[in-house]
Amino acid sequence: DVKVTQSSRYLVKRTGEKVFLECVQDMDHENMFWYRQxxxxxxxxxxxxxxxxxxxxGDIPEGYSVSREKKERFSLIxxxxxxxxxxxxxxxxxxxxxxxxxxxxxxxxL
Amino acid sequence: QKEVEQNxxxxxxxxxxxxxxxxxxxxxxxxxxxxxRQYSGKSPELIMFIYSNGDKxxxxxxxxxxKASQYVSLLIRDSQPSxxxxxxxxxxxxxxxxxxxxxxxxxxxxxxx
Numbered sequence: 001d002v003k004v005t006q007s008s009r010y011l012v013k014r015t016g017e018k019v020f021l022e023c024v025q026d027m028d029h030e031n032m033f034w035y036r037q038x039x040x041x042x043x044x045x046x047x048x049x050x051x052x053x054x055x056x057x058g059d060i061p062e063g064y065s066v067s068r069e070k071k072e073r074f075s076l077i078x079x080x081x082x083x084x085x086x087x088x089x090x091x092x093x094x095x096x097x098x099x100x101x102x103x104x105x106x107x108x109x110l
Numbered sequence: 111q112k113e114v115e116q117n118x119x120x121x122x123x124x125x126x127x128x129x130x131x132x133x134x135x136x137x138x139x140x141x142x143x144x145x146x147r148q149y150s151g152k153s154p155e156l157i158m159f160i161y162s163n164g165d166k167x168x169x170x171x172x173x174x175x176x177k178a179s180q181y182v183s184l185l186i187r188d189s190q191p192s193x194x195x196x197x198x199x200x201x202x203x204x205x206x207x208x209x210x211x212x213x214x215x216x217x218x219x220x221x222x223x
Contacts, residue, residue: 042215101153
């Protein structure tokens with residue numbers, strides 16, 4: 001059974017803090033993705049990775065960076081959190097065209 | 111910029127009727143299309159994907175693709191209250207999907223008992 005886990009379901013941070021969102025998959029999938037989901041804007045791709053050490057910008061990478069040191073782990077980093085980064089963050093992996101999503105992290109930046 | 115258009119709804123359908131969800135897309139080169147279901151507070155889950163023009167059936171769900179009109183739809187037969195959710199249409203952003211998916215904003219479906 002496919003399993004994608006995210007480190008936190010809910011997170012509250014202060015403006016200017018450095019924030020790490022962790023995603024772990026146990027399926028040995030090469031492709032991993034970070035999306036954010038906002039009401040009225042839908043799901044938007046932030047960053048993705050084809051494999052270890054590889055990363056590519058998605059549609060809205062500004063204010064974010066990523067790290068993929070191991071195949072099973074893909075981290076999203078908010079270098080200096082801002083209130084407009086309050087959102088639901090969803091990690092996903094891909095296998096045979098299907099994307100498998102983690103449960104999501106609802107981040108609130110105060 | 112690739113785009114996917116969906117009617118946000120809510121679309122209200124009586125229990126037992128057919129729910130019809132529609133999606134148009136901008137990229138004529140898109141070869142595959144996906145329908146995801148998302149319950150409130152949950153993450154999206156794949157219902158169906160379709161590559162070829164025509165219909166594809168899976169249980170109570172039928173996906174329809176018309177590449178000439180850049181139109182894809184999802185029919186849900188014998189709608190149940192458990193089908194109440196937001197339905198997202200998506201297609202690969204590039205690289206056959208390795209570059210992620212471009213999603214529509216979703217249609218909120220309500221099945222009325």
